[in-house]
Amino acid sequence: MTLTLRHIDAFQGLVLDSDTFDDELVVVGSRVGCIGTDAEMLEVVVRMVDAGHRVKVFEDQPRRVVPSVGVGLPRSAEALAASAYVLRRAARAAQPLPGGGLLRQRARRTAAAIDTRAASALRARQVPDRWVRRQLTPTPLDRRPSLRSDRYLAAVGSDGCELVGWPIACISRDGVRTCDGIEHRLDVIVVAR
Secondary structure, eight states, X not given: OOOOOTTGGGOOSEEEESTTOOGGXXXXXXEEEEESOOHHHHHHHHHHHHTTOEEEEEOSSOOOEEOOTTOSSOOHHHHHHHHHHHHHHHHHHHTTXXXXXXXXXXXXXXXXXXXXXXXXXXXXXXXXXXXXXXXXXXXXTOOSOOEEXXXXXXXXXXXXXXXXXXXXXXXXXXXXXXXXXXXXXXXXXXXOO
């Protein structure tokens, strides 16, 4: 999936891809804008916040983020994520059995419900601001696969990061203009591919 942005060539700063991102290209104290959400972008946001950059995450369609399986002591979110993982493996194994199609379908639905609960528990634990937590909540009809990260939501909920929930209107010479008319001035734009 390639994210297309109007007027990206007009931006005067540095444009990087999340999958080929290199920390050394970003100057200390830069204003970094992260557009789109994929597994690589989650890690980019965490590294940029940890490095002390001012980060703006542009996310008008949030993704479900669940914890990585097997990290630390199992808390409710980790236990739920592990349950979803086990159910997915069981669904794959059930296909050759008679009636396995129905079993597989039920296992997928149950795994999706568990993922939703795991993501909700992780958001509640790592994002103290209720409004930011609400902005990070995907719609119930979102069928995109879950992303796994233990630190992304904590990074977005920290003081070094700002979540922008408005859709992007275009890329300007100095940054990103959102549909609410605000131009966010940036030095670096990282795009999820």
